[in-house]
Amino acid sequence: MADEVVYGVHASLEVLENNQTINKVYLSASLAKNRAQQIRQMADELKVVVQDVDSKRLDELTAHGNHQGIAVSIAAYEYVPVDDILTKINGHDPFLVILDEIEDPHNLGSILRTADAAGVDGIIIPKRRAVQLTQIVAKVSTGAIEHVPVARVTNINNTIDELKQRGFWIFGTDMQGQDYTQWDARGSIAIVIGNEGRGISAQTKKKVDQMLTIPMAGHVQSLNASVAAALLIYQAFNSRRLKK
Structure with missing residues (x-):
């Protein structure tokens, strides 16, 4: 490589x-x-x-x-299998982030930085139609790329099915859903962050157990993917930290 x-x-x-x-x-x-x-x-x-x-x-x-x-x-950044991420988790329920075709390396770098700060166990990205680990991602992550394992999978939906078989609850984001501030994120969870323009794909939405929404009062009814991810990741972090 x-x-x-x-x-x-x-x-x-x-x-x-x-x-x-x-x-x-x-x-x-x-x-x-x-x-x-x-x-x-x-x-x-x-x-x-x-x-x-x-x-x-x-x-x-x-x-x-x-x-x-x-x-x-x-050397080019290495990806790890999802199984490796899960087997290295000790003493707490897993917390994963699944990125559904995120394309902007700045978004991926920012999400890695937030994930490291909030104790996310790993990030899952698709092999195709999505940004990969690059020097721009590394720069934006300010070193978090060295600490948060990233798995690259062929099919996001198949991976979600496998996670469900392991007892995971899968959450997604949508304009219609539960207020994210009410989210109880305890247990084995994965949060899906959708593409910058299209959001979560229709097929992946069918796999999600619960949709979360970020209330907005402004004229622009959407947030940058990394900003939305940061809000959701920290809601999960606080829920898991304060409701043990």
Whole structure:
């Protein structure tokens, strides 16, 4: 698999602290000297090559992203089987997030960041017609990509059926449904977040046990997918934390 490039100070530090498949670190003179010294020391401990480059080279490596003077080349991000996610859960009921054809890497990165903060056990995405784990996702996640396992499946609906057989309750989002603030999210749960424009697909809606809605009083009756996901994930987090 092709290498990925993670860039920016926080995302790069997270990779250096947690990822053992680093191929090379690229530094430019625009990075603060004290930070560059820290990076070099970490790379030396990991026996990773550090290459000094100019800002133009970093612009090329990061497709003109906000690299802040550093980029890290790593092996492409690995996905894990759903079974692996579930077998590593100890002492609490599983909490999963299923993304139904999310296309924007910024949304996926933001959802990963929220999922890490709220203790989500794993995220499930489809192999096709959806964004995958990329350098943009890694950058937006500010390191959460290293901590939240992501499973990539061929068929979301088949995966939902398998989760139901394991005792999961599946929740989705819709304009018509229970007020999400009343959601009791205890037990083994998975919340489905739909596509940015189309929402949850018709076939997947048929699999959902309960629909949740986020009340809105404004003129625009929809929220960005990552914002909606954050509200729902934290409602589940608080429900599970406060109602034990």
